[in-house]
Amino acid sequence: xxxxxxxxxxxxxxxxxxxxxxxxxxxxxxxxxxxxxxxxxxxxxxxxxxxxxxxxxxxxxxxxxxxxxxxxxxxxxxxxxxxxxxxxxxxxxxxxxxxxxxxxxxxxxxxxxxxxxxxxxxxxxxxxxxxxxxxxxxxxxxxxxxxxxxxxxxxxxxxxxxxxxxxxxxxxxxxxxxxxxxxxxxxxxxxxxxxxxxxxxxxxxxxxxxxxxxxxxxxxxxxxxxxxxxxxxxxxxxxxxxxxxxxxxxxxxxxxxxxxxxxxxxxxxxxxxxxxxxxxxxxxxxxxxxxxxxxxxxxxxxxxxxxxxxxxxxxxxxxxxxxxxxxxxxxxxxxxxxxxxxxxxxxxxxxxxxxxxxxxxxxxxxxxxxxx
Ligand SMILES: [Cu+2]
Numbered sequence: 001x002x003x004x005x006x007x008x009x010x011x012x013x014x015x016x017x018x019x020x021x022x023x024x025x026x027x028x029x030x031x032x033x034x035x036x037x038x039x040x041x042x043x044x045x046x047x048x049x050x051x052x053x054x055x056x057x058x059x060x061x062x063x064x065x066x067x068x069x070x071x072x073x074x075x076x077x078x079x080x081x082x083x084x085x086x087x088x089x090x091x092x093x094x095x096x097x098x099x100x101x102x103x104x105x106x107x108x109x110x111x112x113x114x115x116x117x118x119x120x121x122x123x124x125x126x127x128x129x130x131x132x133x134x135x136x137x138x139x140x141x142x143x144x145x146x147x148x149x150x151x152x153x154x155x156x157x158x159x160x161x162x163x164x165x166x167x168x169x170x171x172x173x174x175x176x177x178x179x180x181x182x183x184x185x186x187x188x189x190x191x192x193x194x195x196x197x198x199x200x201x202x203x204x205x206x207x208x209x210x211x212x213x214x215x216x217x218x219x220x221x222x223x224x225x226x227x228x229x230x231x232x233x234x235x236x237x238x239x240x241x242x243x244x245x246x247x248x249x250x251x252x253x254x255x256x257x258x259x260x261x262x263x264x265x266x267x268x269x270x271x272x273x274x275x276x277x278x279x280x281x282x283x284x285x286x287x288x289x290x291x292x293x294x295x296x297x298x299x300x301x302x303x304x305x306x307x308x309x310x311x312x313x314x315x316x317x318x319x320x321x322x323x324x325x326x327x328x329x330x331x332x333x334x335x336x337x338x339x340x341x342x343x344x345x346x347x348x349x350x351x352x353x354x355x356x357x358x359x360x361x362x363x364x365x366x367x368x369x370x371x372x
Pocket of ligand 1 (some may be wrong): 091123124125165166167175180
């Protein structure tokens with residue numbers, strides 16, 4: 001009997017085969033011929049990843065010599081309700097959209113164990129934009145269900161960089177549009193610096209991953225729901241190729257960062273917002289606030305921009321913005337394509353506590369009826 005998995009590999013494999021074959025050949029070509037690097041003298045540290053918008057424990061200034069930083073991620077294919085009645089057959093790194101943010105320092109070695117459990121249907125891998133060679137690691141990490149692999153790469157450049165699944169051919173955009181995108185932040189060893197090269201630190205860091213989804217509708221205009229990721233593929237591909245997303249969201253769902261899941265901060269705290277988009281351009285804006293220092297491209301060797309109102313994140317990148325909150329209140333952090341923010345979902349809230357500053361803003365006259 002032809003199982004759904006075999007059918008899917010067959011169907012998807014026709015189109016995907018050339019690129020997967022290329023990846024396999026690339027792997028052959030890149031199988032190390034030199035002796036393995038001797039890193040036995042380096043210290044190792046294991047970091048437990050946490051789900052976004054939160055980020056695992058880390059130091060902002062490197063505590064010593066470069067280390068090998070170990071991470072483990074499991075790939076989870078699962079259905080996710082991205083809005084009421086709208087279900088995505090999602091593919092995730094570690095169960096979350098976006099995948100967890102990793103933090104290391106420049107010249108550290110990232111050692112990732114990538115697990116594709118047997119219950120999954122599809123082949124996956126990871127392409128780190130922070131890595132050099134081997135399709136960003138994509139050529140060396142292609143794992144079938146029931147397999148795991150370990151990749152090590154040296155983080156030679158500082159900055160925020162996306163990582164994503166890229167298993168070949170039309171599987172690449174599908175896996176990314178199904179949620180397989182995350183970010184690694186490679187901090188300079190001395191930590192972040194401002195526009196004059198002076199050290200700056202953050203009190204909190206939040207990772208906001210923006211994704212757009214392409215959920216098919218039936219002839220009555222209702223969202224269709226599928227038994228598994230394989231069944232969703234043909235309809236989803238058709239919607240994807242129309243390039244009009246059904247949802248544009250932060251952290252995997254409409255309202256994932258609002259209400260009781262709003263981000264929090266206090267007046268006087270400096271908050272670093274890391275924002276990624278794996279596939280499509282976007283333009284973050286903090287309503288009522290600013291970007292004090294913005295690394296729009298996310299690369300910390302460049303001088304940060306100052307005082308920005310809106311910044312631009314290119315599809316396939318992650319940027320970082322540092323802001324010191326000066327007023328309390330509920331701030332909306334949006335994609336300033338306001339149709340995408342309000343109607344399609346790309347809105348987060350930041351609940352800020354502290355004392356109001358009348359010098360910065362004051363209601364001189366409350367709205368009052370005009371008497372003519
Ligand atoms: Cu994948």
